[in-house]
Amino acid sequence: xxxxxxxxxxxxxxxxxxxxxxxxxxxxxxxxxxxxxxxxxxxxxxxxxxxxxxxxxxxxxxxxxxxxxxxxxxxxxxxxxxxxxxxxxxxxxxxxxxxxxxxxxxxxxxxxxxxxxxxxxxxxxxxxxxxxxxxxxxxxxxxxxxxxxxxxxxxxxxxxxxxxxxxxxxxxxxxxxxxxxxxxxxxxxxxxxxxxxxxxxxxxxxxxxxxxxxxxxxxxxxxxxxxxxxxxxxxxxxxxxxxxxxxxxxxxxxxxxxxxxxxxxxxxxxxxxxxxxxxxxxxxxxxxxxxxxxxxxxxxxxxxxxxxxxxxxxxxxxxxxxxxxxxxxxxxxxxxxxxxxxxxxxxxxxxxxxxxxxxxxxxxxxxx
Amino acid sequence: xxxxxxxxxxxxxxxxxxxxxxxxxxxxxxxxxxxxxxxxxxxxxxxxxxxxxxxxxxxxxxxxxxxxxxxxxxxxxxxxxxxxxxxxxxxxxxxxxxxxxxxxxxxxxxxxxxxxxxxxxxxxxxxxxxxxxxxxxxxxxxxxxxxxxxxxxxxxxxxxxxxxxxxxxxxxxxxxxxxxxxxxxxxxxxxxxxxxxxxxxxxxxxxxxxxxxxxxxxxxxxxxxxxxxxxxxxxxxxxxxxxxxxxxxxxxxxxxxxxxxxxxxxxxxxxxxxxxxxxxxxxxxxxxxxxxxxxxxxxxxxxxxxxxxxxxxxxxxxxxxxxxxxxxxxxxxxxxxxxxxxxxxxxxxxxxxxxxxxxxxxxxxxxx
Numbered sequence: 001x002x003x004x005x006x007x008x009x010x011x012x013x014x015x016x017x018x019x020x021x022x023x024x025x026x027x028x029x030x031x032x033x034x035x036x037x038x039x040x041x042x043x044x045x046x047x048x049x050x051x052x053x054x055x056x057x058x059x060x061x062x063x064x065x066x067x068x069x070x071x072x073x074x075x076x077x078x079x080x081x082x083x084x085x086x087x088x089x090x091x092x093x094x095x096x097x098x099x100x101x102x103x104x105x106x107x108x109x110x111x112x113x114x115x116x117x118x119x120x121x122x123x124x125x126x127x128x129x130x131x132x133x134x135x136x137x138x139x140x141x142x143x144x145x146x147x148x149x150x151x152x153x154x155x156x157x158x159x160x161x162x163x164x165x166x167x168x169x170x171x172x173x174x175x176x177x178x179x180x181x182x183x184x185x186x187x188x189x190x191x192x193x194x195x196x197x198x199x200x201x202x203x204x205x206x207x208x209x210x211x212x213x214x215x216x217x218x219x220x221x222x223x224x225x226x227x228x229x230x231x232x233x234x235x236x237x238x239x240x241x242x243x244x245x246x247x248x249x250x251x252x253x254x255x256x257x258x259x260x261x262x263x264x265x266x267x268x269x270x271x272x273x274x275x276x277x278x279x280x281x282x283x284x285x286x287x288x289x290x291x292x293x294x295x296x297x298x299x300x301x302x303x304x305x306x307x308x309x310x311x312x313x314x315x316x317x318x319x320x321x322x323x324x325x326x327x328x329x330x331x332x333x334x335x336x337x338x339x340x341x342x343x344x345x346x347x348x349x350x351x352x353x354x355x356x357x358x359x360x361x362x363x364x365x366x367x368x
Numbered sequence: 369x370x371x372x373x374x375x376x377x378x379x380x381x382x383x384x385x386x387x388x389x390x391x392x393x394x395x396x397x398x399x400x401x402x403x404x405x406x407x408x409x410x411x412x413x414x415x416x417x418x419x420x421x422x423x424x425x426x427x428x429x430x431x432x433x434x435x436x437x438x439x440x441x442x443x444x445x446x447x448x449x450x451x452x453x454x455x456x457x458x459x460x461x462x463x464x465x466x467x468x469x470x471x472x473x474x475x476x477x478x479x480x481x482x483x484x485x486x487x488x489x490x491x492x493x494x495x496x497x498x499x500x501x502x503x504x505x506x507x508x509x510x511x512x513x514x515x516x517x518x519x520x521x522x523x524x525x526x527x528x529x530x531x532x533x534x535x536x537x538x539x540x541x542x543x544x545x546x547x548x549x550x551x552x553x554x555x556x557x558x559x560x561x562x563x564x565x566x567x568x569x570x571x572x573x574x575x576x577x578x579x580x581x582x583x584x585x586x587x588x589x590x591x592x593x594x595x596x597x598x599x600x601x602x603x604x605x606x607x608x609x610x611x612x613x614x615x616x617x618x619x620x621x622x623x624x625x626x627x628x629x630x631x632x633x634x635x636x637x638x639x640x641x642x643x644x645x646x647x648x649x650x651x652x653x654x655x656x657x658x659x660x661x662x663x664x665x666x667x668x669x670x671x672x673x674x675x676x677x678x679x680x681x682x683x684x685x686x687x688x689x690x691x692x693x694x695x696x697x698x699x700x701x702x703x704x705x706x707x708x709x710x711x712x713x714x715x716x717x718x719x720x721x722x723x724x725x726x727x728x729x730x731x732x733x734x735x736x
Contacts, residue, residue: 039586040586085407086407086730089729093727093729097726100726103406104720108715218407218408325709328410336712340709341693351470352475358461358468360465361458361461362454363586
């Protein structure tokens with residue numbers, strides 16, 4: 001199967017390049033922070049962010065001057081089962097909204113100076129043709145197929161299609177990094193994709209479908225129970241093997257989730273920081289870390305979504321989010337907000353005076 | 369006592385002007401947010417921030433274009449009891465560092481476009497003379513006295529001095545608002561001021577000194593226990609009456625904490641949003657809300673400090689912080705970080721497309 005073997009090789013190569021965080025760069029960043037005019041560690045997790053940036057990049061003073069947000073978009077055949085509060089058309093409409101600059105991710109990306117790239121890996125109705133020239137986001141047409149099949153009737157996609165979507169994500173991330181991006185934030189759009197993310201999370205963590213299934217964009221409790229039943233049926237029909245993450249993606253995943261696995265793999269292998277968003281990007285992170293556990297410490301969890309499955313993922317990846325704002329929108333909105341904190345961490349590290357330069361007395365050691 | 373009666377009258381007038389949040393403006397803000405291309409409420413607490421801004425200001429689209437951070441600074445006689453990890457000289461050194469632009473608050477204020485004003489209400493060694501022209505912050509000389517007296521030997525200051533410090537804060541806030549500030553963030557500097565804040569919190573909430581006393585800038589557990597004993601002694605010596613918040617301030621408070629009470633009162637009476645920082649500004653908020661309970665909903669808790677007394681204050685004021693970053697520096701650093709979130713909330717409210725303008729389908733009501 002030639003179509004699948006090429007991307008699989010690129011993915012394997014990227015995964016093999018990912019090693020542990022750079023301890024030397026982290027120690028240098030810590031030493032710099034401790035020389036600044038503040039009690040050591042008194043900026044808490046903001047200091048941790050500066051140290052994390054050093055560990056990921058291998059540079060004590062890694063900058064976040066050109067953050068890029070990559071939003072993967074695709075449709076889900078499982079919407080035929082009535083799992084979402086919104087009609088499937090909204091995926092394409094929102095992609096057009098991203099490109100026009102009118103979505104939440106556009107407003108939040110502007111507030112932190114981040115670019116937005118939308119990659120269509122499987123929106124049911126092709127978007128590219130209907131979108132004119134606009135400034136909100138650049139649109140990459142990398143359609144693998146026009147949305148997944150209904151996972152309750154069989155696999156959402158073939159293994160080759162899952163790998164093609166992963167490669168599409170790798171290509172977009174590699175291009176962004178080549179163009180100067182020094183941080184990649186993840187976002188997604190796909191009506192029905194909390195169903196796919198819940199199914200992936202249930203299979204890969206062993207949690208019950210009920211435990212990892214929430215109300216998505218706004219269904220009520222009766223609809224949520226139907227969504228749980230849909231996920232249980234999809235798992236029963238496909239019998240995905242938890243030891244085969246790509247097989248799980250193909251069985252119950254989404255094309256945009258697969259693309260995000262590729263974005264994570266390519267970004268981590270380039271030693272560029274990855275900022276996750278909420279539940280959907282978390283499901284992609286879960287798949288990516290099952291392929292290469294060294295990816296986990298290279299991820300920043302931006303926020304904790306209200307989707308119950310997200311907490312399960314964060315626990316599984318040992319990630320503690322920096323924001324708790326009860327977001328449940330996706331698109332990369334939480335990732336954009338976290339970029340503001342990363343910028344703040346870099347400014348503290350780079351702009352503060354040292355005890356020596358400012359003539360400020362250090363701790364009185366005999367007292368403390 | 370003429371010196372005290374004038375500021376007391378100004379304070380009483382400001383407090384009398386503070387009413388409930390504007391429900392009509394909040395409803396209009398909510399309606400605007402619900403018309404935007406996202407599921408209703410899906411941006412969680414970011415939407416709450418936009419609604420809170422409307423309630424405080426009385427305008428559905430209140431802007432945060434010119435945020436100002438007011439840092440009150442003063443020294444504490446109780447440092448003679450060895451309660452801090454740093455020598456008292458550091459207060460003046462850090463004020464000079466603020467003015468020169470080398471402190472954490474300078475870096476973080478720049479990251480959100482906020483101005484910084486430092487008001488010296490009682491630094492032991494006058495700072496104004498030693499500071500040249502610099503761009504980090506403007507310095508206001510409003511010295512009431514050269515630091516408080518040691519609270520373990522008697523009152524930290526007189527009631528008249530507490531009121532004078534409150535008025536100094538009111539004057540600085542009123543001037544900032546007259547000059548265009550549309551949001552005031554609070555900060556403070558004063559070696560020894562966690563001791564004062566713990567004492568105020570213990571008296572006003574009835575909590576045990578041990579429960580509200582932490583390690584400040586970095587003392588060890590033995591030193592923390594000595595700090596608890598110092599606070600217990602100060603309370604036993606002064607017997608402050610919890611029903612008299614100004615009396616509590618005078619007995620065990622700090623001049624900078626009194627000034628912050630004034631900043632809060634003047635800002636709230638001008639219907640301008642107040643963003644608290646950590647434990648010290650929280651103690652000022654506790655005093656201010658005991659003077660006028662309608663102040664509490666006009667306060668935004670930026671973050672939860674690692675100081676244990678801060679959680680007690682947040683509970684007492686029914687405030688839930690927007691950031692949990694384990695900060696313990698003060699200076700207004702948490703307030704500055706929260707300004708970034710307020711800016712993001714305003715951008716979402718103002719820059720997003722509506723369902724109508726973007727041609728995006730709304731929820732399919734029959735499903736949800």
